Structures are given as structure tokens and as C-alpha cells.
Amino acid sequence: MIAGVFVQSSGLGTPLAVCFAPIVCSITANSLNGSGRSVQAHLLPARVELVDPEIKQKVNQRNWFYRFDLPDGSVTESYLPASAQQVHTTRLEMVERVLKPLLAKHHGLSGLDLASHQGWFSLKLAAMGCASVTGMEPRPGHIDDARLMARASSAENIRFVKSDIQNIDATDIEPADIVLMLGLIYHLENPVAAIRAARAYCRRVCLIETQVGPHLSGMLDWGSHEFVRPIQGCFTVIDETEETHGGEASTDGICLAPSAETLLWIMEKVGFVEVALVSPPADAYEQHRHGKRVLAVGWVP
Known part of the structure; x- marks a missing residue:
């Protein structure tokens, strides 16, 4: 307060x-x-913005993955274990380090949040200075939650659209200056196509955060022992077929998590330039701190 x-x-x-x-x-x-x-x-007395009582009641009746700061000073409870909640704040700090200088220099930029979940990062994009933000999410329940939270926050420059990164409805989604794809590709069976889609809808900069697996390099026989090719990267396969009903798991069940090196190589191959990993803060969430999760940034030439 x-x-x-x-x-x-x-x-x-x-x-x-x-x-x-x-x-x-x-x-x-x-x-x-x-x-x-x-x-x-x-x-x-403090200057406090009130939340419509009816909207506040609906907010209090729902379960939240994030701790949302409401205009009246209250904060939603998160069902995520306390030990893991820092994953969100670490992601945000790393994203802000890239985007705040850009948004301070250029006004009127748009944002696209791919797999926006309940809209926490979409709201953060708007708060950072994006003139308009679109959140794209395949789960109807998350869309409803995000729209409710946007109303509770009086965020009028945000909209949420139901669509899947693996089958984007081009009638509802337009390219944006800033594209976020956080915590998504390691839940997909075709992460390369998702990264291609991120490039297709990005006009300036894209940030991709993901769980990563171990890397493998070397040479591989390619059709014959006389013809070998260098290994450029690799994916770790994870089975989430028993968890597709959950709000944070894969919608298909088969998950491919790239190594950090693989992610950077793919981003360059689909057309991003100046691709790099964003270093985590000293007090980062343990997975970011130990390199088990990474945030990569790529720019559009």
C-alpha cells in the first residue's frame, strides 16, 4: 500500500x-x-484503486497458478507450491531486462503471449508499456481466468484468444513486435514448428523460455559409414500422456525438450539473429540458476 x-x-x-x-x-x-x-x-491516506465487488468475488472463487497483484492492494493465492513460485518472478526479471530498454526507446509496440495461461505475463507486458497485447491459449478455462483478471486489473489493451500454437487461427492472431513463448515448447511434440510460428508472428524480438535436456554432439553415420554428418542438437523425450487433463501439462502427451544449444541453433535456422541466452540473476529460481531452464532471445533482422 x-x-x-x-x-x-x-x-x-x-x-x-x-x-x-x-x-x-x-x-x-x-x-x-x-x-x-x-x-x-x-x-x-493511500491512493487505492478499488476492484468491482462482483469481479473481486469471482476472483476469490477461482484457483490461480500465479500470485496476481490486484489494484486494491490484495494478492491472489497460488496453488503452485511455494518452493516453485519463484519460477515466475525469475522469468519476469529476465524478460524485463531485455524488454524494458526496448519499450523505453520505442512507443506503441505490440505484444503476443503464446500459451498465455491465466494471463500473468500478458498483464506484465502491458504494465511494461506495450500499447496492445494478445494472449493466445488453447485451454478455455485459462482464457476465462485471464479475461477475468484483465477486468479486475482494468487492463483494456489486452485481449485473449483461444488458439493452439500447433494450429494457429490466423484470423484472430496478428504479428506483434514482441513475442513471448514461456514455459511452452517442452510440452510440445513439435517444438520446431512452434519456434517457426513464433518467428512468423514476430516483428522485432522473441523470448523463449524452456526446460532443457542434456546435449549431445559429435558425428553420425548418415546412410553409410562413408557419409557422416555433424550432430547439431538433440531433444529429450518426456511422457505426459497421463497428465493431459492438467492445466500445466501437454495437450497431446508427447513432449520434446531441447538442449540449450539445440534451442539456439533452431532459432537461428528459422530466421532469428543475435540469438543468445539471457543470464539468470544471482538469486534466480534453482532451475534457472543451474541451467536446467533457459531463456533465449532472438531478434528479427
Whole structure:
């Protein structure tokens, strides 16, 4: 909650300053006017935006994968184990490190959040300064949750569309300056096609975050021991066929997780340039810290 500080110098009829910030203001008379007169500070009520009671009730009745900050100062509870919730904040910190300088320099950019889930990162894109954001998600329940949270947050520049990355409905999805694909490709049976789709719908920069598997390199006999080719990358196959009913698992069940080297190679092959891994912060979620998850960035030439 943000408290206001009303500052008035004795003997003056008008305030010298009004601060609305979540900090303690230390103010002296000399720094204000050099008069040596005493200064009084008074706490004012915080400026809080209220959430429509009906919408707030619906929010409270649902289960949330993320901890959403609501305009009234409350925060939703997450059903994700506390030990794993840092995955979201680590992703966000790494994404912001790439996007904030871009959004500060260029105004009016659009965002596309592929597999937007309940819309947490879509809302973050809007908060960072995207003029418009589209979230694309295959699960109707997640779409409903995301639309409700957008209403609760009074976010009018966000829309959510039901579509699958493996079969995008081009009538609803348009290319965007910024494309996010976070926590998705390791749930897919065709991650290469998904990365191609991300490139096709990206005008400036794409960020892909994924679980990664071990890497394999070397040479492979290709049709004959007399004809060999270099191994460019590899995928780890994971079975989620018993979990397709879940909100965070694969929709098909067969999952291919690339190695970090494979991800970078594919991004370059489908047309991204200046492809690189974004280094995690020192206090990152353990999987990012130990290289079991990576965030890659690729730019459009």
C-alpha cells in the first residue's frame, strides 16, 4: 500500500510537498527553502484503486497458478507450491531486462503471449508499456481466468484468444513486435514448428523460455559409414500422456525438450539473429540458476 506524506513548513499556508510513494521521506527545511523554519510531515491516506465487488468475488472463487497483484492492494493465492513460485518472478526479471530498454526507446509496440495461461505475463507486458497485447491459449478455462483478471486489473489493451500454437487461427492472431513463448515448447511434440510460428508472428524480438535436456554432439553415420554428418542438437523425450487433463501439462502427451544449444541453433535456422541466452540473476529460481531452464532471445533482422 502506498502512503502519502503531506509536508508543510510552519508559518506557511500552503504545503511544500506531497509525496505518494512506499518510502520514508526525510525532508529538512534548509533543503526546501533555506529558511531554517521547522517542517511537519503528515501521513495521508493511500491512493487505492478499488476492484468491482462482483469481479473481486469471482476472483476469490477461482484457483490461480500465479500470485496476481490486484489494484486494491490484495494478492491472489497460488496453488503452485511455494518452493516453485519463484519460477515466475525469475522469468519476469529476465524478460524485463531485455524488454524494458526496448519499450523505453520505442512507443506503441505490440505484444503476443503464446500459451498465455491465466494471463500473468500478458498483464506484465502491458504494465511494461506495450500499447496492445494478445494472449493466445488453447485451454478455455485459462482464457476465462485471464479475461477475468484483465477486468479486475482494468487492463483494456489486452485481449485473449483461444488458439493452439500447433494450429494457429490466423484470423484472430496478428504479428506483434514482441513475442513471448514461456514455459511452452517442452510440452510440445513439435517444438520446431512452434519456434517457426513464433518467428512468423514476430516483428522485432522473441523470448523463449524452456526446460532443457542434456546435449549431445559429435558425428553420425548418415546412410553409410562413408557419409557422416555433424550432430547439431538433440531433444529429450518426456511422457505426459497421463497428465493431459492438467492445466500445466501437454495437450497431446508427447513432449520434446531441447538442449540449450539445440534451442539456439533452431532459432537461428528459422530466421532469428543475435540469438543468445539471457543470464539468470544471482538469486534466480534453482532451475534457472543451474541451467536446467533457459531463456533465449532472438531478434528479427
